[in-house]
Amino acid sequence: xxxxxDQDERAFFGRRKxxxxxxxxxxxxxxxxxxxxxxxxxxxxxxALFPRPVEAVxxxxxxxxxxxxxxxxxxxxxxxxxxxEPFINGMAKFLAVAxxxxxxxxxxxxxxxxxxxxxxxxxxxxxxxxLYPDPWPKRRQRKRRFVSERTLGxxxxxxxxxxxxxxxxxxxxxxxxxxxxxxASPDFDWVDERPDDWxxxxxxxxxxxxxxxxxxxxxxxxxxxxxxxxx
Ligand SMILES: C[S@@+](CC[C@H](N)C(=O)[O-])C[C@H]1O[C@@H](n2cnc3c(N)ncnc32)[C@H](O)[C@@H]1O
Numbered sequence: 082x083x084x085x086x087d088q089d090e091r092a093f094f095g096r097r098k099x100x101x102x103x104x105x106x107x108x109x110x111x112x113x114x115x116x117x118x119x120x121x122x123x124x125x126x127x128x129a130l131f132p133r134p135v136e137a138v139x140x141x142x143x144x145x146x147x148x149x150x151x152x153x154x155x156x157x158x159x160x161x162x163x164x165x166e167p168f169i170n171g172m173a174k175f176l177a178v179a180x181x182x183x184x185x186x187x188x189x190x191x192x193x194x195x196x197x198x199x200x201x202x203x204x205x206x207x208x209x210x211x212l213y214p215d216p217w218p219k220r221r222q223r224k225r226r227f228v229s230e231r232t233l234g235x236x237x238x239x240x241x242x243x244x245x246x247x248x249x250x251x252x253x254x255x256x257x258x259x260x261x262x263x264x265a266s267p268d269f270d271w272v273d274e275r276p277d278d279w280x281x282x283x284x285x286x287x288x289x290x291x292x293x294x295x296x297x298x299x300x301x302x303x304x305x306x307x308x309x310x311x312x
Contacts, residue, residue, distance in 0.1 A: 092195035092232060094225045095215055099170040106173035113176050119163065119190045119197070127205050128161060130188045135161035137207035140239075142194040142227070143214055145290055147175030152287040154184045160207070162187050165194040195227070198235040204312075208245040209236050213291040216252040228259045230266070237268030240309040247283060248305045251295035256303040269307040279303045 102110060119130065127138040138161045144150040150164045164187060166172050172191050179187055190197050214227040228248070236246055246269065248259050263269050273279045283304055292302060 090195065090231075091193050092225075092227045092229075093167050093193035094217075095168060097167055097169055099168065102170065102173055106170075106177065109173050109176040109180065110169060113180060114172065114189065114191065117176070117187060117189045119188050123200050125202065127163070127201060130163075131161040132185050135159060135186060137161070138163060138205060139208040139210070140194075140206050141165070141210045141212070143211065144175060145171050145213070147171065147178065148289050149210070149212055149287055150175065150187075151178055151182075151184070152285070154179070154186050155182070156285060158186055160186060163190065164188075165190045165192070165197060167192055195232055195235065198232075198239050201239045203238050204241045204244075206239045206244055207241060208247070209240060210247045212247070212249045212289060213295070214248075214250065214255075216250065216255050218252055218254065223258070226255065226258065228255075228262060230262060233262055233266050233269065237266070237309060242309060242311045244309040246307045246309070248307075249283075249292070249302055251292065251300040251302045253303070256305065260305060263305070263307050268310055270310055271305065271307050273306055279305055 124130070128135055136159045139153070140163045141150045141153070142165050144164045144166045145168070147164065147166070150162060154162050164175065166175065166189070169191065172189065211227060215225070217223055217225045240246065250256050250259070260271065263271050280301070280303065283306070295302060
């Protein structure tokens with residue numbers, strides 16, 4: 082039995098709702114979200130989900146208020162993005178900016194990313210970003226962490242050969258947790274070579290809301306990068 086074997090199939094344990102939504106936000110959730118939400122069931126061709134041809138599809142899990150995802154969408158209009166965020170207030174905030182800026186290279190999922198991944202075709206994603214996942218720092222909570230052998234297996238299946246996985250966190254114990262699983266995985270190569278590679282943000286990085294809080298509290302982030310081994 083492996084050390085992650087007790088994790089069940091879900092990986093969402095957070096809040097779905099916070100403060101009451103303002104009128105404009107409720108409208109976005111009622112009208113825009115259903116338009117951009119991924120279809121139920123198996124998704125045959127993720128590239129076909131976008132209103133115009135895209136070169137590749139990237140996934141961001143738990144985008145929070147969407148600061149990083151929006152920046153990547155602006156930076157790479159030729160890429161189709163799938164953003165996953167079950168917290169409805171974060172989703173509303175993200176949709177408001179995407180609509181205001183007329184960004185169309187996006188589809189979203191307001192549920193658990195661990196349940197979405199198996200619905201994507203094998204090898205269909207160019208990249209997966211998991212930025213500041215909920216840390217679950219107490220020992221008894223650790224099995225709730227998004228990263229496990231099982232979810233790394235889901236990532237490996239969904240990524241193309243050579244596809245990129247990024248993981249950022251300010252919780253050293255979670256960084257070590259993820260790194261040990263990446264190193265043990267037959268599917269990934271950890272590509273950071275020097276401390277600067279994981280201490281410095283990714284190219285083009287924008288500070289997320291959660292990262293700003295972590296830095297204010299005196300915690301230092303790590304930015305891990307791994308590549309899907311060739312298959
Ligand atoms: C600590 S916050 C970080 C948000 C954002 N990435 C940032 O850096 O500001 C973690 C986010 O992951 C989301 N989340 C937790 N479990 C998830 C899951 N199983 N699938 C998708 N998102 C999840 C939460 O709703 C929350 O918004």
